[in-house]
Amino acid sequence: RKEVEQDPGPFNVPEGATVAFNCTYSNSASQSFFWYRQDCRKEPKLLMSVYSSGNEDGRFTAQLNRASQYISLLIRDSKLSDSATYLCVVNGDGGSQGNLIFGKGTKLSVKP
Amino acid sequence: DAMVIQNPRYQVTQFGKPVTLSCSQTLNHNVMYWYQQKSSQAPKLLFHYYDKDFNNEADTPDNFQSRRPNTSFCFLDIRSPGLGDAAMYLCATSIASGRGYEQYFGPGTRLTVT
Numbered sequence: 001r002k003e004v005e006q007d008p009g010p011f012n013v014p015e016g017a018t019v020a021f022n023c024t025y026s027n028s029a030s031q032s033f034f035w036y037r038q039d040c041r042k043e044p045k046l047l048m049s050v051y052s053s054g055n056e057d058g059r060f061t062a063q064l065n066r067a068s069q070y071i072s073l074l075i076r077d078s079k080l081s082d083s084a085t086y087l088c089v090v091n092g093d094g095g096s097q098g099n100l101i102f103g104k105g106t107k108l109s110v111k112p
Numbered sequence: 113d114a115m116v117i118q119n120p121r122y123q124v125t126q127f128g129k130p131v132t133l134s135c136s137q138t139l140n141h142n143v144m145y146w147y148q149q150k151s152s153q154a155p156k157l158l159f160h161y162y163d164k165d166f167n168n169e170a171d172t173p174d175n176f177q178s179r180r181p182n183t184s185f186c187f188l189d190i191r192s193p194g195l196g197d198a199a200m201y202l203c204a205t206s207i208a209s210g211r212g213y214e215q216y217f218g219p220g221t222r223l224t225v226t
Contacts, residue, residue: 032213043220
């Protein structure tokens with residue numbers, strides 16, 4: 001079983017749409033969860049950390065469901081500039097500072 | 113601005129010819145990482161330094177080595193590059209915070225092996 005799984009997409013949505021991505025992780029001891037954004041041939045950039053109670057940053061909302069071991073990212077009012085690959089990232093065990101596991105990413109394409 | 117810098121951005125080397133990639137940071141983070149990312153794949157952690165402590169991933173080939181002479185710099189040495197080592201190499205840094213270890217990436221070095 002893969003440690004972090006995401007639907008690769010692509011998700012093709014019109015501007016202004018709401019789109020949601022899910023991600024599942026296998027290690028129940030994971031403590032830290034993140035969403036990163038990666039543009040084509042660029043480095044990943046931290047979009048937001050994911051907190052147990054859920055958190056929002058502008059048009060972006062992240063949720064964590066520990067019981068089901070999944071994380072979600074909701075993007076409201078999609079912009080053309082949101083087009084990118086969104087990487088779900090989980091720390092591989094409870095305490096290791098280095099062991100971040102990346103999903104392969106979900107590709108989003110926002111069309112005019 | 114505080115940042116993670118990687119040099120060179122593009123590196124071409126010949127099969128079997130050693131190559132060194134460099135990373136520097138002005139964030140004063142104590143943890144530094146090296147990742148390998150191939151097309152359409154997730155970044156794969158090669159190793160990381162927690163301060164001076166080196167942590168190698170179990171499946172990182174011996175062909176890959178690293179050095180961290182001080183807090184700001186970290187190097188990735190590929191002793192005998194093969195065609196399969198062509199990839200983007202990403203350096204990242206982090207520091208412990210209430211949000212865990214958020215990692216910040218450099219722009220990457222794209223390695224081509226001829």
